[in-house]
Amino acid sequence: MIDSLVALLWLSGSGFALLAALGVLRLPDVFTRMQASTKASTLGVGCLLLGTALHLGDFGSLIRAASIGAFILLTTPVAAHVIARASYLADVPLWKGTVLDERRRDTDRVAWEQPGPPPAE
Amino acid sequence: MVLESILLALAWSALQGEISLGNLLVGYAFGYVILVLLARGGVMPSTLWSRTVHAVGLALFVVWELVLANARVALDVVRAGEGIRPAVLAIPLDVTRDDEILLLSMLINITPGSVTIDLSDDRRTLYVHVMHMHDAEATRREIKEGFERRVKRLFE
Amino acid sequence: MLDVVAPITLAMLGVALLVAVVRLVKGPTLPDRVVAMDLLGVLVVGLIVVLAAWTGVRTMLDAAIVIALIGFLGTIAYATYVERGRQE
Numbered sequence: 001m002i003d004s005l006v007a008l009l010w011l012s013g014s015g016f017a018l019l020a021a022l023g024v025l026r027l028p029d030v031f032t033r034m035q036a037s038t039k040a041s042t043l044g045v046g047c048l049l050l051g052t053a054l055h056l057g058d059f060g061s062l063i064r065a066a067s068i069g070a071f072i073l074l075t076t077p078v079a080a081h082v083i084a085r086a087s088y089l090a091d092v093p094l095w096k097g098t099v100l101d102e103r104r105r106d107t108d109r110v111a112w113e114q115p116g117p118p119p120a121e
Numbered sequence: 122m123v124l125e126s127i128l129l130a131l132a133w134s135a136l137q138g139e140i141s142l143g144n145l146l147v148g149y150a151f152g153y154v155i156l157v158l159l160a161r162g163g164v165m166p167s168t169l170w171s172r173t174v175h176a177v178g179l180a181l182f183v184v185w186e187l188v189l190a191n192a193r194v195a196l197d198v199v200r201a202g203e204g205i206r207p208a209v210l211a212i213p214l215d216v217t218r219d220d221e222i223l224l225l226s227m228l229i230n231i232t233p234g235s236v237t238i239d240l241s242d243d244r245r246t247l248y249v250h251v252m253h254m255h256d257a258e259a260t261r262r263e264i265k266e267g268f269e270r271r272v273k274r275l276f277e
Numbered sequence: 278m279l280d281v282v283a284p285i286t287l288a289m290l291g292v293a294l295l296v297a298v299v300r301l302v303k304g305p306t307l308p309d310r311v312v313a314m315d316l317l318g319v320l321v322v323g324l325i326v327v328l329a330a331w332t333g334v335r336t337m338l339d340a341a342i343v344i345a346l347i348g349f350l351g352t353i354a355y356a357t358y359v360e361r362g363r364q365e
Contacts, residue, residue: 007282010327014289016191017323021293023198024300024316026286030308031250032207033300036198037316039233040293040323043191048286048323049150052338055279061329064338068322068345074168075349077230079315083352084236084250086359087308088209100208100257103239103248 006051013047020044029095030087034080041076044071123172124146126152130243175275182271183228190232197252209238212264214275222247225272229264283331290324311355318348 016039023036046069053065094101126149133148136141153173197205216222222244226237229249238248254260297320301313320339329337 003278006330007278010282010286012353013323014286014293014327016195017291017320018289018296019195019198021296021300021316021320023194024313025296026198026201027205029207030312031207031238031304032252033235033238033312035250035252035310037189037312037319038231038236039194041319042187042231042233042317045319045323045326048326052326055330056333058335058336060250061335061338062142064335065326068326068338068342069344071345071349072319072322073231074227075345076319077227079349079352080230081237081354082228082356083308083311083359084238084314086356087306087318088250090308090359092306092308094209095207097205098207098209099254100210102211102257103209105211118142 002054006055009047012052013044015103016040016044016047028097030092031084032095034084038076038080041072045072053057123176125156127161128152129155147189152154172275175271179271179275182267183231186232186267194233194252204221205252206254207250207252208260210229210249210251210254210257210260211241212249212261214245214247215265216276217244218276221272224275225269228268228272238250278287279331283327286327287324287331290320290327294320294324307355307359311352311359314355315348318351322348345360 020036020040023039024033027033029065034085049065049069053062056062056065088103122240129152130145130148131140134144137144137148153190197203214222214225216225222240226240226247229235229237229247231250236250240247249264251260287304294317297316301310301317304310323347325337325341325344329335329341
């Protein structure tokens, strides 16, 4: 019973991790790739950890698994924000299919909205 | 108040001589009852109960959103980014304190499909990159009423 | 049952690692590579977590904690570097 639950958790966890990696490969720009990679850390590793904790079952492993989980849950959003902010401020181009950029409108006072290319620098 | 309960739970477990899940839960329950009784007697403000309810509500909501968002992004990946409409949106903030803004942006970041990019200098606007923007107002409302309202209630 | 599932899980994580390496090599921008590195760290943590349960070597979980820590610090450091590169 527990074994099949562990198997399910592991398979779905690694499935999410694989999808996240494919997303990082296939999505068009840094910002969208970032979104895919947060998936690996939240649900992916979350499922794997839960499976491992169930399988090992003793208190020490439970505490370790919980602390890895808590740590990842706390650091993933911070890492995501820091990378996204750094890339945006470093003028990494947004994908050409991006429909709206309100920060640019607010800071540069340039209104740009698709359709139509962004104004030349 | 939640912090006090947790401290009481730890103290209880320490006194039992073993930190185990059972001991922690029993300790939390005891501490909670005592704190509520104290609040009834007018010794402490009675926010513990509503806080616990809001915290549990927020946690359940986040798990639900997490599963939904993961499914959505998984679908996008399978279709190789076909049909996504990314955008950088300005979200006007109602929350003002540091811890509220921090919690809100953590929640936005942890759900796949949205990443915070920047906070304006006057700390009134949060810029968020979202994967699917079909109607700017609708997306804004989704974030404000889904996450921000709950965060605000928790800190009240 | 787990003797069948664990190798499959490890294989899927291995493929994910390879895919992330492709993005790491391809770039094209520095932030893309940072995202790939971050993902690599998370995937390795997942790999170790499964290995720990399968082999029963519990100390591996401690290694996973350390790798998660270092991965996060690395990401923050790279991001600082990306931002500084903009100012120069």
